[in-house]
Amino acid sequence: MNSNILNRELKDLAEWAVSYGLKTGAEEAEVTVIDSREFEVSVRMGEIEQLVEAGSRSLGFRLLCEGKTASASSSDLDKKTLTHLIRNAVERAQLGHYDEFAGLPEKTEFTVEPESLQLYDPKFISLDPKEKIRLALETERIALGDKRITNSHGAGFENRDILGTLASSNGFVQQYRESYGHLSLGLQAEEAGQVVEDGWGHGTRFLNELESPEEIARKAVNRTIRLLNPRKIKTQNVPIIFEPDMTSWLLGFLFSCVAGTSVFRKMTFLADRLGDRIADPRFTVYDHALLPKKLGSIPFDSEGVPGRNKTVVDRGVLKHFLCDTYAARKLGLESTGNADGGGVGPTNFFLENGSIDPADIIKATKKGLILTRAIGHGLNPVTGDISRGAVGLWVEGGEIAYPVSEITIAGNLGRMLEDIDSVGNDLDFSHSVCGPTLKIGEMTIAGE
Amino acid sequence: MINSCALVFKDHFHIPPEDLQTFLKTALSRGGDFAELFLEYRIFNAILMEDDIIKETSESVGLGLGIRVISGDKTGYGYTNDISSQAIRKTALTAASIADGNRDYTPPPLYPKPPSRNLFILKKPASAVSLADKIELVKSAYASAQQHDSKITKVRASLTDLIQYVTIVNSEGTAVTDVRPMVKLVCLAVAEKGSEREAGFYGGGGRVGYEYFQHDLKPETIGREAAGEALHLLDAEPAPAGEMPVVLSAGHSGVLIHEAVGHLLEADFIRKKTSVFWDKMGKKVASDRVTIYDDPTIPYFRGSYNVDDEGIEPQKTLLIDKGRLSGLLQDRLSAKILNMTPTGHGRRQDYSSIPIPRMSNTYIEHGEYDREEIIRSVKKGFYAHHFQGGQVEDTGKFTFSVSSGYLIEDGRLTTPVKQATLIGSNIAILNSIEMVGSDLTYSLQTGICGKDGQEAPVSDGCPTMKITSMTVGGAR
Numbered sequence: 001m002n003s004n005i006l007n008r009e010l011k012d013l014a015e016w017a018v019s020y021g022l023k024t025g026a027e028e029a030e031v032t033v034i035d036s037r038e039f040e041v042s043v044r045m046g047e048i049e050q051l052v053e054a055g056s057r058s059l060g061f062r063l064l065c066e067g068k069t070a071s072a073s074s075s076d077l078d079k080k081t082l083t084h085l086i087r088n089a090v091e092r093a094q095l096g097h098y099d100e101f102a103g104l105p106e107k108t109e110f111t112v113e114p115e116s117l118q119l120y121d122p123k124f125i126s127l128d129p130k131e132k133i134r135l136a137l138e139t140e141r142i143a144l145g146d147k148r149i150t151n152s153h154g155a156g157f158e159n160r161d162i163l164g165t166l167a168s169s170n171g172f173v174q175q176y177r178e179s180y181g182h183l184s185l186g187l188q189a190e191e192a193g194q195v196v197e198d199g200w201g202h203g204t205r206f207l208n209e210l211e212s213p214e215e216i217a218r219k220a221v222n223r224t225i226r227l228l229n230p231r232k233i234k235t236q237n238v239p240i241i242f243e244p245d246m247t248s249w250l251l252g253f254l255f256s257c258v259a260g261t262s263v264f265r266k267m268t269f270l271a272d273r274l275g276d277r278i279a280d281p282r283f284t285v286y287d288h289a290l291l292p293k294k295l296g297s298i299p300f301d302s303e304g305v306p307g308r309n310k311t312v313v314d315r316g317v318l319k320h321f322l323c324d325t326y327a328a329r330k331l332g333l334e335s336t337g338n339a340d341g342g343g344v345g346p347t348n349f350f351l352e353n354g355s356i357d358p359a360d361i362i363k364a365t366k367k368g369l370i371l372t373r374a375i376g377h378g379l380n381p382v383t384g385d386i387s388r389g390a391v392g393l394w395v396e397g398g399e400i401a402y403p404v405s406e407i408t409i410a411g412n413l414g415r416m417l418e419d420i421d422s423v424g425n426d427l428d429f430s431h432s433v434c435g436p437t438l439k440i441g442e443m444t445i446a447g448e
Numbered sequence: 449m450i451n452s453c454a455l456v457f458k459d460h461f462h463i464p465p466e467d468l469q470t471f472l473k474t475a476l477s478r479g480g481d482f483a484e485l486f487l488e489y490r491i492f493n494a495i496l497m498e499d500d501i502i503k504e505t506s507e508s509v510g511l512g513l514g515i516r517v518i519s520g521d522k523t524g525y526g527y528t529n530d531i532s533s534q535a536i537r538k539t540a541l542t543a544a545s546i547a548d549g550n551r552d553y554t555p556p557p558l559y560p561k562p563p564s565r566n567l568f569i570l571k572k573p574a575s576a577v578s579l580a581d582k583i584e585l586v587k588s589a590y591a592s593a594q595q596h597d598s599k600i601t602k603v604r605a606s607l608t609d610l611i612q613y614v615t616i617v618n619s620e621g622t623a624v625t626d627v628r629p630m631v632k633l634v635c636l637a638v639a640e641k642g643s644e645r646e647a648g649f650y651g652g653g654g655r656v657g658y659e660y661f662q663h664d665l666k667p668e669t670i671g672r673e674a675a676g677e678a679l680h681l682l683d684a685e686p687a688p689a690g691e692m693p694v695v696l697s698a699g700h701s702g703v704l705i706h707e708a709v710g711h712l713l714e715a716d717f718i719r720k721k722t723s724v725f726w727d728k729m730g731k732k733v734a735s736d737r738v739t740i741y742d743d744p745t746i747p748y749f750r751g752s753y754n755v756d757d758e759g760i761e762p763q764k765t766l767l768i769d770k771g772r773l774s775g776l777l778q779d780r781l782s783a784k785i786l787n788m789t790p791t792g793h794g795r796r797q798d799y800s801s802i803p804i805p806r807m808s809n810t811y812i813e814h815g816e817y818d819r820e821e822i823i824r825s826v827k828k829g830f831y832a833h834h835f836q837g838g839q840v841e842d843t844g845k846f847t848f849s850v851s852s853g854y855l856i857e858d859g860r861l862t863t864p865v866k867q868a869t870l871i872g873s874n875i876a877i878l879n880s881i882e883m884v885g886s887d888l889t890y891s892l893q894t895g896i897c898g899k900d901g902q903e904a905p906v907s908d909g910c911p912t913m914k915i916t917s918m919t920v921g922g923a924r
């Protein structure tokens with residue numbers, strides 16, 4: 001099982017903390033060590049604004065004494081500090097309560113080879129800092145070449161190199177390394193005294209998959225320019241077309257409603273709906289942990305449960321709540337390998353691609369709104385209610401007529417899932433939570 | 449003099465003061481204009497109660513050091529939690545590389561001292577309260593929510609406390625230490641009726657000691673209010689949609705001032721000319737009734753601090769004076785670029801973050817109207833009661849999310865309603881603030897503000913206010 005040891009010092013530290021925990025009185029112990037390196041540059045108006053380079057380490061652990069849980073974390077890896085924290089935790093656990101559901105996962109023999117997922121691109125990490133800076137400068141320079149752009153929020157490039165180590169008292173010890181890079185740009189444009197803003201960014205694990213400065217600049221410019229001269233529209237109910245990155249937040253909201261932790265806390269309107277039809281048959285959602293190179297892929301979760309591919313909604317039927325070991329035991333289910341350091345997190349949580357070209361979805365819309373950006377926090381998982389500020393493009397007679405702003409959209413996720421009009425064919429995995437263009441039959445727009 | 453911070457500094461960093469000077473010298477060795485070290489040590493504790501049991505306790509230690517070098521308008525930054533001389537030197541050289549020349553400058557000697565005032569004099573600091581007593585507090589909040597009504601089906605209560613020790617030294621001779629406490633007790637309650645389900649939230653705390661929960665806000669009140677909000681929402685109807693007069697409740701509505709005004713007066717958005725306010729200094733941007741302050745010096749408030757994260761003593765700052773734009777929230781770099789005076793609003797999430805201009809406690813000054821008088825003046829409109837938060841764009845377009853409210857009909861609050869987003873353009877809305885109440889109230893001491901990926905504790909306040917017309921985005 002120890003075939004993937006990349007850094008012996010950190011592995012030894014994690015194993016030491018596990019054994020010290022057990023020696024101090026814990027029955028179970030789980031230790032995570034994160035070692036990360038970051039590079040970040042932001043440029044604006046052709047000049048470097050900020051340059052950050054750093055490395056940091058942290059250790060977190062969870063101990064169980066007689067079914068009572070205590071946890072701790074530290075960025076001070078001095079053995080004296082860690083010894084103190086472990087002793088404190090064992091002492092603190094005595095004051096907690098016995099919880100029959102608490103504990104580490106059962107040991108499994110099945111493992112996923114981290115290499116098989118291709119999560120690390122050494123070329124991305126070792127890219128010359130000068131080149132990283134050039135990418136950001138170039139992206140902004142191209143965009144500012146467009147005369148309609150009047151100001152820049154700046155462009156940024158960031159890069160992360162993360163080595164994770166997990167060891168636990170059930171014999172698990174594994175490490176894996178991940179890379180990530182992100183290039184982005186924010187812009188403003190102005191016409192007739194009205195300023196509009198938007199931008200674009202793209203993040204990948206592999207350098208050769210990252211969109212070029214030209215591509216990012218072009219998208220950022222188009223996204224900004226198309227909002228010029230916005231109008232306000234009347235309050236009405238119309239179909240809403242979600243662009244792919246808007247489908248992403250909708251899916252993110254769906255995730256929070258199918259997370260096992262929300263379910264046992266009754267913090268979701270889907271709590272009693274496992275096995276029910278909750279959506280249109282054209283709506284299938286997966287949580288796939290094992291897609292090579294993808295942003296959300298993991299060989300094992302934060303408890304060491306192997307990552308796996310799940311169907312969350314199968315042609316409209318709710319098939320899985322996503323669980324860590326604790327939520328699974330509370331709900332009488334099995335862990336889905338979604339533990340995320342004390343909670344539950346998505347891996348690659350995505351809406352299955354449809355078959356319709358987004359341009360055809362627009363063509364088939366007599367009257368409606370293409371949602372290009374949402375602002376604000378109005379999401380309530382307990383009821384599924386949605387109410388957010390919106391920016392978008394008004395569609396009339398199958399064509400984009402004009403941009404709109406200062407409106408809100410409101411609806412209910414439960415009803416929206418049953419009211420799917422069309423699913424686009426443009427799924428691109430540019431976020432770990434994502435989906436293609438999606439048209440919902442009707443939502444309420446509040447305007448004039 | 450007893451200086452607990454200096455002791456902590458010595459215990460955890462083992463850095464002799466003369467070495468601080470050396471590290472700054474190294475940081476400037478490539479020709480930077482300004483260098484700074486930010487040393488941080490923090491201890492965070494949390495207790496969670498759920499499903500009738502104390503489910504988990506946790507403790508977290510943060511130790512690290514950030515080094516910043518400014519060269520012209522550029523910032524170089526490095527951080528480390530390996531605090532060996534060798535690692536710090538390497539970090540200093542990383543930050544130094546933002547400049548590309550040479551400089552041999554020895555900064556003045558540094559002897560970090562506490563700031564001149566202490567806004568947080570605590571009777572019972574977190575360290576003086578036993579875990580057993582803290583657990584009792586959580587249980588009290590939990591029990592009072594659970595016992596409030598038979599329709600309450602789930603409760604979650606949690607208590608967190610934090611103590612942060614910072615030491616800030618720079619090449620201009622600033623050398624200051626500070627101790628910042630923080631406590632927060634919150635409760636979430638779920639109510640069910642048939643297949644309907646709603647959640648309510650309440651909480652409080654601040655940079656206070658545990659005596660706060662005996663005198664200022666009892667845990668029972670926190671539990672009861674959370675349960676009450678959940679029950680209230682069970683009876684609420686969907687909110688209306690469209691443009692209408694809006695009355696904002698005192699206290700909770702402070703988030704509107706935070707979003708619509710505060711963010712866009714953060715001086716980094718002004719110097720970049722991305723804020724809609726960048727060319728409006730001294731100009732009229734709001735109705736005469738509107739006066740807004742940001743005050744980091746309110747004792748015991750979440751957003752307060754004795755010294756900011758750049759070592760500058762903070763100032764109560766007048767942002768809008770009877771409708772006229774009159775002040776900005778400055779950090780060191782923005783003040784330098786704009787050639788203005790720093791106001792002590794440079795804040796950072798922790799040692800790994802570059803300081804940026806932030807709000808602290810932002811509030812709108814009270815007016816003369818009675819709350820009832822304001823509500824009576826509306827024939828048909830919306831009363832915004834509780835909020836989930838808000839967001840703003842530099843163009844001035846902002847939203848904030850109302851979790852619960854009421855319809856106003858013929859001058860009275862009638863049907864309870866839920867879930868609506870209010871949206872507007874800030875200058876237009878500020879000009880349509882028609883009435884300002886006499887009842888200035890502060891929001892719950894639980895607020896967090898996010899900017900550039902950094903979180904900062906904040907609070908806000910406002911009296912009851914009437915806005916002539918605003919877009920309410922409900923589902924009906």
